[in-house]
Amino acid sequence: VHIPDGYLSPATCGTFGVAMVPVWVTAGRRVRKVVRSRYVPLVALGAAYSFLVMMFNVPIPDGTTAHAVGAVLVACVLGPWAAVVAVSIALLIQALFFGDGGVLAFAANAWNMAFVMPMVGYATYRLLARHVSLTSPRRAVAAGVGGYVGLNAAALCAAVEFGLQPTLFHSANGTPLYAPFHLSQTIPAMMLAHLTIAGLVELALTAGVVAYLQRANLPLLRINHAAVPVHDGDVAPTRPFGWRWAFVGLGVMAVLTPLGLLAPGGAFGEDAPAKLDLRRYHLGAVPDGLARYAGFWHHALFDGYGFSHDRHPALGYLVSAFVGIAAIAVTVALVAGVVRLARVRRRDVESVPV
Amino acid sequence: VTATATPDWLTRPELGLCPCGCIGRRRKGSFVEKTMTGAAGVLRAAMLSDDTATGPGLLQRVDARVKVLALLASLVTAGLVHHVAVLAAMYVVTLALAVASRLSLTFFVKRVWLFVPIFTGVVVLPATLNLVTPGHVVVPLGTWFGQPVGVTAQGLTSAGLIVTRVATSISLVVLVTLTTSWSRLLAALRALFVPRVFVAVLGMSYRYLFHLLDAVTDMYTARKARTVTRDRDVASSRRYVAASAGALFGKAQALSEEVHFAMLARGYTGDARTISNTRLRVRDMVFALAVLAALIVTIGGDRVLVR
Numbered sequence: 122v123h124i125p126d127g128y129l130s131p132a133t134c135g136t137f138g139v140a141m142v143p144v145w146v147t148a149g150r151r152v153r154k155v156v157r158s159r160y161v162p163l164v165a166l167g168a169a170y171s172f173l174v175m176m177f178n179v180p181i182p183d184g185t186t187a188h189a190v191g192a193v194l195v196a197c198v199l200g201p202w203a204a205v206v207a208v209s210i211a212l213l214i215q216a217l218f219f220g221d222g223g224v225l226a227f228a229a230n231a232w233n234m235a236f237v238m239p240m241v242g243y244a245t246y247r248l249l250a251r252h253v254s255l256t257s258p259r260r261a262v263a264a265g266v267g268g269y270v271g272l273n274a275a276a277l278c279a280a281v282e283f284g285l286q287p288t289l290f291h292s293a294n295g296t297p298l299y300a301p302f303h304l305s306q307t308i309p310a311m312m313l314a315h316l317t318i319a320g321l322v323e324l325a326l327t328a329g330v331v332a333y334l335q336r337a338n339l340p341l342l343r344i345n346h347a348a349v350p351v352h353d354g355d356v357a358p359t360r361p362f363g364w365r366w367a368f369v370g371l372g373v374m375a376v377l378t379p380l381g382l383l384a385p386g387g388a389f390g391e392d393a394p395a396k397l398d399l400r401r402y403h404l405g406a407v408p409d410g411l412a413r414y415a416g417f418w419h420h421a422l423f424d425g426y427g428f429s430h431d432r433h434p435a436l437g438y439l440v441s442a443f444v445g446i447a448a449i450a451v452t453v454a455l456v457a458g459v460v461r462l463a464r465v466r467r468r469d470v471e472s473v474p475v
Numbered sequence: 476v477t478a479t480a481t482p483d484w485l486t487r488p489e490l491g492l493c494p495c496g497c498i499g500r501r502r503k504g505s506f507v508e509k510t511m512t513g514a515a516g517v518l519r520a521a522m523l524s525d526d527t528a529t530g531p532g533l534l535q536r537v538d539a540r541v542k543v544l545a546l547l548a549s550l551v552t553a554g555l556v557h558h559v560a561v562l563a564a565m566y567v568v569t570l571a572l573a574v575a576s577r578l579s580l581t582f583f584v585k586r587v588w589l590f591v592p593i594f595t596g597v598v599v600l601p602a603t604l605n606l607v608t609p610g611h612v613v614v615p616l617g618t619w620f621g622q623p624v625g626v627t628a629q630g631l632t633s634a635g636l637i638v639t640r641v642a643t644s645i646s647l648v649v650l651v652t653l654t655t656s657w658s659r660l661l662a663a664l665r666a667l668f669v670p671r672v673f674v675a676v677l678g679m680s681y682r683y684l685f686h687l688l689d690a691v692t693d694m695y696t697a698r699k700a701r702t703v704t705r706d707r708d709v710a711s712s713r714r715y716v717a718a719s720a721g722a723l724f725g726k727a728q729a730l731s732e733e734v735h736f737a738m739l740a741r742g743y744t745g746d747a748r749t750i751s752n753t754r755l756r757v758r759d760m761v762f763a764l765a766v767l768a769a770l771i772v773t774i775g776g777d778r779v780l781v782r
Contacts, residue, residue: 126644127637131554149672158743159735161672165679166731169687170724172680176513176691177720178506180712191720198724210677214684217652217660219520220586224648225550287608295610296629298557298636301602329717330724337718338725 126223167207193242242271265328532576539663603630
């Protein structure tokens with residue numbers, strides 16, 4: 122995903138430079154607070170390691186090899202903010218000394234591979250490795266999936282950066298000035314390569330290294346997982362699923378429903394017969410059955426998710442959302458009650474001595 | 476040829492692919508040998524720039540701070556230029572600077588033109604078609620699903636722009652890295668805008684990079700020595716790669732602890748020091764003014780061509 126100079130406009134590079142400054146400042150501060158005077162050697166060796174990890178050729182089944190980026194691996198072992206600094210420095214050395222990735226495009230590359238990738242990958246890893254001991258195989262798999270997701274997030278960022286160039290920067294006669302491909306071409310091209318080969322290589326390396334450290338060098342994993350118990354037996358029993366968060370999520374979605382008013386067009390197959398563009402399907406008239414059954418039900422409480430003749434459309438959406446949720450909740454509660462009743466009956470029947 | 480010159484077999488250029496391996500054709504071959512080749516490549520590049528940075532030449536004599544600023548300004552200029560002819564002229568100027576700095580012209584040209592066809596050629600050729608870049612079709616190539624397909628003038632211009640711009644940008648960066656020693660470059664970064672602690676980390680990681688590179692080469696040489704037939708088992712090879720990467724991490728971490736203690740023993744308090752910069756000389760000023768004037772002329776010429 123290394124973007125060389127010349128593909129992105131100077132304005133794009135400048136934007137990413139401005140965006141990366143707060144990230145680097147935060148990362149530097151967070152890492153420094155944790156490791157204090159050890160900061161310089163630890164991060165320096167982390168950066169050297171990030172550089173070298175990109176050099177490891179991982180064999181893949183077709184007989185060729187591919188490289189991994191390793192940003193999520195560094196994030197799993199040293200923590201995500203240390204990974205931001207370490208991978209940024211590795212990228213800078215590559216750009217300044219070895220000509221891999223551009224100097225102007227450094228901030229854009231850092232955004233993709235040193236910020237988005239470790240952050241997204243580490244969040245995935247944390248989510249999948251919750252309540253799992255340090256030596257559990259699930260932790261290695263979680264790290265691998267984190268690597269896969271992180272690399273694909275980075276590739277998507279790069280694809281969007283490339284794909285915006287012809288739209289934003291072109292001359293008067295339509296000549297693209299920088300990368301020539303549009304979003305509809307860059308995203309499939311980049312994602313196909315990364316969802317299949319590169320992502321799986323990243324997955325294999327990240328999971329493999331974490332599994333190796335679990336076997337051979339557990340203290341290294343402890344650096345970033347001080348509070349995680351080593352064996353499965355010591356893991357605190359998982360708390361029941363947080364219903365509170367489910368309700369919060371539902372509430373947020375209900376509050377956001379009026380966003381539907383902003384959306385142009387309609388969903389396919391939801392139009393009233395009169396609004397259908399039947400010419401497109403070579404039809405001269407609305408089919409008989411469609412016309413008869415389209416207006417079958419006229420007694421909807423909130424017709425078209427609104428009331429009072431569309432005078433307060435946003436309010437109508439909100440009320441519809443909450444009434445809908447309440448109706449579904451009542452239905453689910455009723456069904457659950459019936460199921461429970463049936464179970465109790467059956468248990469009573471089974472427990473009767475013959 | 477001096478005694479410190481880099482051996483010839485080390486400077487043989489390899490195709491400069493994206494290190495993440497997502498672009499370009501992948502060659503078949505043993506992962507062990509490829510990793511060792513990669514390690515030798517890193518070492519080769521570093522040795523080469525050590526050789527050339529101390530040589531006699533025009534750019535070697537210019538202050539590193541001036542060179543870094545000139546590089547950034549030139550890269551931005553190359554980004555702002557909208558004409559293939561102007562970019563080509565800029566590229567010719569980088570060639571002249573390479574000759575004036577006594578760099579091997581064949582290496583300098585190959586470094587760019589082995590990279591450009593792979594990365595840019597593969598990417599840019601489809602972009603000349605009207606499927607990607609709509610516009611005035613100059614070379615019709617028949618029809619595809621009933622739509623006429625052909626190479627457009629806009630697509631050709633765009634391809635030319637990308638190729639010349641990438642070539643110029645890479646040449647500019649290579650010019651600076653081949654004529655500036657790493658310690659001077661670090662000092663320049665600190666003097667310009669980069670925070671001191673960041674520069675300290677950068678310097679230390681570059682230094683220990685080669686130490687860890689040795690460890691990688693050792694591991695893979697040992698693996699190669701133990702391997703009699705070709706590695707066919709992909710799964711076990713992959714396990715070996717993961718184990719060697721994990722072992723390398725252990726080494727890096729242990730080394731960082733030792734380095735930390737060594738720093739503390741020498742009175743390290745968390746404040747980094749780097750080479751202090753000397754004052755700018757007259758010739759640095761002259762060089763800076765010349766670059767500035769050249770860039771203004773470039774931008775001006777480009778704007779004149781627009782009309």
